[in-house]
């Protein structure tokens with residue numbers, strides 16, 4: 001019996017079990033005699049952590065602690081959020097996904113569902129929950145992991161990683177979450193040929209069979225776990241928006257790449273407007289890489305233009321999309337449903353035939369905002385940035401592709417090329433940039449800054465749905481927190497304050513749910529509901 005407790009990361013306290021607990025729980029003789037406090041454990045583990053040299057080694061070490069003792073892991077993480085975020089989450093997580101089989105030591109309480117065994121869904125979810133009351137699932141089918149593509153079953157790590165951030169940022173109880181990977185096959189040839197690969201060694205299943213499988217997972221999860229908040233992560237471009245549209249009016253659900261990224265970019269642009277003292281509806285927006293995230297962001301910014309009083313046809317004139325083929329035109333039969341509303345007509349341009357690359361498009365339309373979600377490293381060149389800076393005082397440039405190796409530009413280059421004028425945010429954390437005597441702080445436009453607070457707001461308020469009004473409230477609550485008059489100020493609040501502004505976001509979302517009568521239970525006081533929902537690491 002004692003051994004089961006020590007092996008259960010939700011119950012284990014390791015060397016902190018008291019003498020009495022050791023007696024009562026059958027742990028006598030299973031631990032060295034000295035009883036440590038949680039703080040002593042944290043000190044010891046952090047010292048061990050510091051002996052590791054590479055980020056991958058550091059992550060593997062932290063995951064050992066995670067596997068053994070969730071309380072200790074989150075206490076440690078909460079004291080080193082800025083240092084640990086790029087290690088346990090993006091970008092280091094990309095390495096562990098690419099090398100999942102080689103690095104595997106523990107399934108980390110995730111649920112592995114296979115499209116070849118749909119009848120096993122219910123038992124699998126029950127087994128993984130093991131009697132725990134699950135309030136939040138992050139599910140992926142791993143077809144579009146960050147910008148690194150299709151990683152099949154290996155993608156489970158992104159679900160685990162996103163959930164770790166939920167807890168450290170917003171105090172979501174780690175015993176109430178479940179990471180799920182839907183293994184629907186993989187089109188990654190390297191994995192298919194790899195004898196060590198843990199997933200199904202066949203191509204991705206598509207069409208009705210795929211959608212039926214996802215449906216069955218959703219129905220079963222909803223049945224087993226009442227009041228569930230279901231977060232979709234890193235599905236492929238062909239499915240992500242379809243699934244969101246299918247479920248968003250039926251269940252409490254969220255697509256991080258579409259909605260989470262939309263919120264953080266809107267917040268970043270609102271922050272940029274505070275700094276530049278310009279008006280949102282005067283901006284010209286260019287989306288580079290009009291896939292899941294790119295189209296999701298564009299729609300969120302467009303909705304903001306409508307909210308600020310423009311008609312749909314007025315607003316649409318401010319938006320352009322560039323994908324592989326160049327500027328998107330409405331006569332293109334390959335447009336996705338999400339791209340169509342923003343496609344332009346050829347007769348708007350004298351040089352339509354030349355608008356097949358980003359540079360020509362920038363020269364022609366003079367964007368004031370350029371957001372990259374293209375997975376194309378280095379795509380924001382010096383020429384492009386200088387061209388933007390020639391036509392607007394404070395160009396807003398967000399190279400958001402992850403991980404680091406895929407970013408469209410480096411923050412330091414954007415500042416150098418624009419002579420310090422660009423308002424920059426990146427997808428991954430970057431150091432401050434010193435330029436011409438000013439220290440520029442670079443905002444991190446990563447959905448990790450928003451989805452934890454959003455989730456806390458939804459869960460605490462018992463919201464039935466997550467709708468556009470709640471999403472807009474989240475973006476506005478974050479967009480206001482900048483220091484507009486400080487030279488070099490960032491367009492978004494710093495990760496060091498992640499837990500503070502996650503609560504700000506949660507309040508905005510919960511208040512919106514209450515105002516719209518979208519809650520399952522009556523919420524007398526939103527602040528109290530949020531504080532009561534938060535878990536903190538202690539024994």
Ligand SMILES: NC(=O)c1ccc[n+]([C@@H]2O[C@H](COP(=O)([O-])OP(=O)(O)OC[C@H]3O[C@@H](n4cnc5c(N)ncnc54)[C@H](O)[C@@H]3O)[C@@H](O)[C@H]2O)c1
Pocket residue numbers: 144145146147148234236237256257261264288289290291292293294322323324325372373374375376400401402403406426427428445446447448
């Ligand atoms: N910072 C964040 O919070 C955040 C959130 C979501 C996604 N992202 C990043 O955005 C990137 C895209 O993710 P996604 O989920 O939207 O993927 P996706 O595959 O749905 O979209 C990528 C798009 O880029 C297009 N593209 C590819 N090559 C191009 C080229 N040469 N020129 C122009 N467009 C090109 C593709 O055709 C596709 O439409 C990834 O690197 C991901 O990490 C960042």
Ligand SMILES: O=C(O)C[C@H](O)C(=O)O
Pocket residue numbers: 090145146147234256257402446447448
């Ligand atoms: O995971 C991240 O770092 C952000 C985002 O969801 C992505 O897919 O890149």
Ligand SMILES: [Mn+2]
Pocket residue numbers: 146233234256257
């Ligand atoms: Mn993602």
